[in-house]
Ligand SMILES: Cc1cc2nc3c(=O)[nH]c(=O)nc-3n(C[C@H](O)[C@H](O)[C@H](O)COP(=O)(O)OP(=O)(O)OC[C@H]3O[C@@H](n4cnc5c(N)ncnc54)[C@H](O)[C@@H]3O)c2cc1C
């Protein structure tokens with residue numbers, strides 16, 4: 001028997017929580033689902049956020065995909081579950097973009113937000129030598145957080161050129177408060193911040209020991225925390241048949257997707273940061289429960305909040321040199337250990353999957369897809385069901 | 401404090417920590433071996449990449465970055 005709800009919200013980050021608190025004003029049957037063990041999404045991870053009162057919340061629950069219209073399949077802490085909905089709000093957020101370079105598969109080379117998430121999850125970082133690298137304001141947020149936890153931040157390497165970062169920071173007075181905070185990080189971090197610099201390779205015997213930087217400097221470190229911007233999690237929307245353009249879920253002014261009864265809010269509709277995610281979430285929550293008046297009253301706020309991501313996009317676009325870091329032997333698909341040289345003779349993502357198994361492992365191309373798109377210019381054509389290997393233990397994984 | 405074992409070795413860490421942190425605390429950098437036998441550790445920290453997977457209480461292929469530590473858990477890694 002499926003569990004029955006009027007409004008189901010997938011993702012309990014800023015967008016999903018905002019959607020839930022708006023929806024619960026009119027509906028008594030709201031379900032909020034998240035794969036994480038606690039609500040909060042990426043930015044509020046580990047901050048003890050509570051779901052709004054009156055909202056049923058399922059944590060450690062991963063939505064795998066649709067069984068048929070109005071019915072979702074999920075993995076609830078290892079147990080299969082079916083969830084039926086009248087209205088569905090997708091607030092699945094974003095993930096980091098990882099770019100391959102020689103040595104990026106060594107243990108202790110992690111995402112920028114990835115290392116932060118693990119430290120929030122109890123990873124001991126005190127006294128560890130950390131290099132934070134990649135691009136975007138997230139690097140500073142991560143470095144500031146790790147420094148507060150007594151990590152030794154050796155360097156924050158931003159690939160974007162200095163002039164572009166300066167132009168961006170000159171406009172900080174109208175940026176969201178969180179970001180302004182990150183950029184006014186105090187002398188300690190400012191001294192470690194370098195623009196126009198990026199990691200070229202990572203070295204070590206079985207784990208990270210040292211990195212080589214684009215200025216030919218070598219640096220010994222315990223962790224490389226490295227992310228190249230964010231990628232919308234639009235796979236679930238794609239599986240549900242919502243139209244996607246350049247990786248982003250298309251929505252109208254009420255955050256409605258091209259599919260009947262499905263709304264989308266937050267990062268999947270385009271990377272916009274927490275402030276915009278919250279506004280979009282509330283609009284979706286109101287719109288899905290028929291409160292068009294409250295939804296409409298937020299349109300101006302949404303417009304104001306969406307100026308900032310556009311500026312961020314142009315400031316932190318990826319430089320072409322990053323395409324030339326890979327060697328023929330560099331692993332691109334970490335799940336199936338597919339090397340760069342195996343991919344270059346194919347021109348479509350489909351051919352790569354068929355001939356090399358690139359993107360066929362448990363991450364289903366979430367890591368290598370955006371990397372291949374950046375390196376070779378061909379993008380995954382959409383997710384294949386099920387969204388994740390169902391209950392991970394049951395499907396293909398067993399062969400490994 | 402939550403007490404659990406990683407490849408038989410006892411570790412304890414605060415409630416609210418994730419299993420990936422327990423594996424690191426036990427002294428391991430890698431959580432698994434790749435298809436070609438390379439050591440791999442957590443990458444994304446948020447349940448996307450599957451690099452952190454290990455066996456928890458007999459259940460293989462669990463994403464250790466997403467699972468909170470629980471009293472008496474038995475964790476084993478194939479890269480251990
Ligand atoms: C690793 C990382 C760290 C970040 N750190 C910061 C920071 O420190 N400061 C900052 O300003 N911004 C940060 N960001 C940017 C962040 O995207 C936004 O600020 C904000 O969190 C976006 O809110 P959201 O609700 O749209 O998405 P998210 O916060 O990403 O929330 C989406 C939620 O959906 C869940 N989910 C996704 N798919 C499924 C599924 N199929 N089944 C069940 N649950 C699912 C996820 O577990 C997640 O909790 C970070 C982003 C990433 C990727």
Ligand code: FES
Nearest residue numbers: 445449450452465
């Ligand atoms: S570290 Fe990526 S899934 Fe756990």
